Amino acid sequence: MLPSLHDTIAAVATPPGPGGVGVLRVSGPQALEVAARVWRGRDPRTSPGGRFWHGWIVDPATGEPVDEAVLLVFRSPRSYTGEDVVELQTHGSPAVLGRVLRLLLEAGVRPAGPGEFTLRAYLNGRMDLAQAESVLALVEAESETARRQALRGLTRKLSQKIDALADRLLDLLAHIQALLDYPEEGVEPHAAERVIASVLEEVEALLATADAGRRVREGARLALVGAPNAGKSSLLNALLGFERALVHDRPGTTRDYLEAALEIEGVPLVAVDTAGLRRTDDPVEAAGVERALAVAREADLILYLVDRSRPRPDPPSLPWARTIRLATKADLPAAWRDPDFLEVSAHSGQGLDALRARIRARLLGGASESEVWITSERHREALAEARAHLLEARGAPEDLMGMSLEAAARALGRITGREATEETVARIFQNFCVGK
Numbered sequence: 094m095l096p097s098l099h100d101t102i103a104a105v106a107t108p109p110g111p112g113g114v115g116v117l118r119v120s121g122p123q124a125l126e127v128a129a130r131v132w133r134g135r136d137p138r139t140s141p142g143g144r145f146w147h148g149w150i151v152d153p154a155t156g157e158p159v160d161e162a163v164l165l166v167f168r169s170p171r172s173y174t175g176e177d178v179v180e181l182q183t184h185g186s187p188a189v190l191g192r193v194l195r196l197l198l199e200a201g202v203r204p205a206g207p208g209e210f211t212l213r214a215y216l217n218g219r220m221d222l223a224q225a226e227s228v229l230a231l232v233e234a235e236s237e238t239a240r241r242q243a244l245r246g247l248t249r250k251l252s253q254k255i256d257a258l259a260d261r262l263l264d265l266l267a268h269i270q271a272l273l274d275y276p277e278e279g280v281e282p283h284a285a286e287r288v289i290a291s292v293l294e295e296v297e298a299l300l301a302t303a304d305a306g307r308r309v310r311e312g313a314r315l316a317l318v319g320a321p322n323a324g325k326s327s328l329l330n331a332l333l334g335f336e337r338a339l340v341h342d343r344p345g346t347t348r349d350y351l352e353a354a355l356e357i358e359g360v361p362l363v364a365v366d367t368a369g370l371r372r373t374d375d376p377v378e379a380a381g382v383e384r385a386l387a388v389a390r391e392a393d394l395i396l397y398l399v400d401r402s403r404p405r406p407d408p409p410s411l412p413w414a415r416t417i418r419l420a421t422k423a424d425l426p427a428a429w430r431d432p433d434f435l436e437v438s439a440h441s442g443q444g445l446d447a448l449r450a451r452i453r454a455r456l457l458g459g460a461s462e463s464e465v466w467i468t469s470e471r472h473r474e475a476l477a478e479a480r481a482h483l484l485e486a487r488g489a490p491e492d493l494m495g496m497s498l499e500a501a502a503r504a505l506g507r508i509t510g511r512e513a514t515e516e517t518v519a520r521i522f523q524n525f526c527v528g529k
């Protein structure tokens with residue numbers, strides 16, 4: 094069940110904890126009324142929309158001043174939710190925000206549920222479902238690539254594409270129905286197959302970006318493995334730009350594994366520096382080696398480091414398909430060369446840009462930054478379903494083709510919300526934070 098649209102809601106929009114300024118939002122038919130009750134300054138009830146005023150928040154019961162603040166007036170439909178909205182910008186402490194929220198609740202508003210402002214924007218036709226999900230993605234974006242893709246969703250780049258594909262299927266469906274009703278009119282069968290093939294191609298191209306989308310959303314684990322002294326900890330530090338891991342010329346310096354978060358070309362990563370791989374009688378070091386191999390097994394991508402200035406050790410057993418081989422210490426004279434190894438130096442920085450590019454390419458595949466990516470599991474599922482129905486439609490007799498086209502269009506429609514059930518909508522907004 095979706096919450097009612099007829100009451101007025103309020104919430105703190107800024108994160109908990111002290112901040113320079115804190116924002117409270119009030120939205121709904123009583124927003125101006127309720128705000129006026131706790132405000133000493135220009136009366137919001139008579140203020141035009143699109144204006145802000147300086148004044149004081151007061152406890153209406155006692156007249157006690159609570160904070161000096163700024164009040165913003167948005168008048169329906171020109172607001173984020175499409176309703177009357179008042180924002181109060183106060184000092185950002187939990188004490189101020191908590192007290193002002195209580196005053197608003199006493200004045201007759203209800204606390205907003207998760208994502209309820211954005212839900213109202215959706216229900217009032219201010220944005221479609223994919224846009225609303227992009228708001229959430231934008232709020233949670235942890236990397237530049239994630240931000241850029243979320244903004245594309247917010248500006249309907251994805252929605253336009255999906256709607257256009259669904260429209261083409263519905264147009265074709267209308268033609269086929271006309272054909273069934275008036276067989277003598279006849280659509281050319283090749284024309285139908287051409288439309289299906291071309292929509293299918295676009296659906297598959299979108300699906301092909303879903304892995305990149307997931308990586309950007311969830312990040313990836315990058316394991317650094319190799320013999321003791323290969324330069325793993327040094328490379329981690331070089332990628333991070335500061336001395337996170339202990340580096341020493343004594344082999345066996347790193348004993349346990351160590352994790353560090355970093356962003357490489359827009360991909361959020363957790364890099365894991367591990368103990369050098371070698372046979373050893375020291376039980377502690379042996380346990381470290383065991384852990385290093387386990388870290389490698391679980392990683393999305395492995396960097397296997399070999400010191401190029403010394404004779405090569407026997408290679409360990411690694412999942413080579415997701416391993417990048419590195420020849421380290423490229424600033425020193427080479428003891429060997431191998432075109433399968435990328436030459437890098439943590440000391441001079443040589444090869445690090447090439448390494449970053451290769452890490453990105455391995456994790457994101459061919460997905461180009463200039464395209465719209467599928468960054469939501471819900472969207473991927475809907476597209477996969479549309480693809481299955483399009484495959485059914487191909488070469489099918491007209492009546493079956495019509496049913497499959499309709500099902501494919503419906504699957505696409507779930508993405509933007511043309512076809513979303515109340516339950517789907519409710520589920521999507523559960524994941525939002527309060528105040529958004």
Ligand SMILES: Nc1nc2c(c(=O)[nH]1)N(C=O)[C@@H](CNc1ccc(C(=O)N[C@@H](CCC(=O)O)C(=O)O)cc1)CN2
Binds near residue numbers: 116
């Ligand atoms: N203070 C504040 N900052 C914010 C938001 C907000 O709600 N409040 N936003 C919330 O996510 C984002 C901006 N998104 C917004 C989207 C639409 C409207 C809005 O009032 N639109 C009206 C008026 C447009 C106009 O006058 O130009 C409209 O579209 O009719 C405001 C913010 C980020 N920054």
Ligand SMILES: Nc1nc2c(ncn2[C@@H]2O[C@H](COP(=O)(O)OP(=O)(O)OP(=O)(O)O)[C@@H](O)[C@H]2O)c(=O)[nH]1
Binds near residue numbers: 326
């Ligand atoms: N010349 C040169 N020396 C390097 C480079 N990278 C690492 N070294 C040196 O190699 C030695 C070992 O470096 P570490 O980064 O500690 O190597 P590690 O692979 O983490 O070693 P363990 O933790 O023992 O497994 C140190 O003396 C480093 O200064 C490099 O790019 N060039």
Ligand SMILES: [Mg+2]
Binds near residue numbers: 325339
């Ligand atoms: Mg180390």
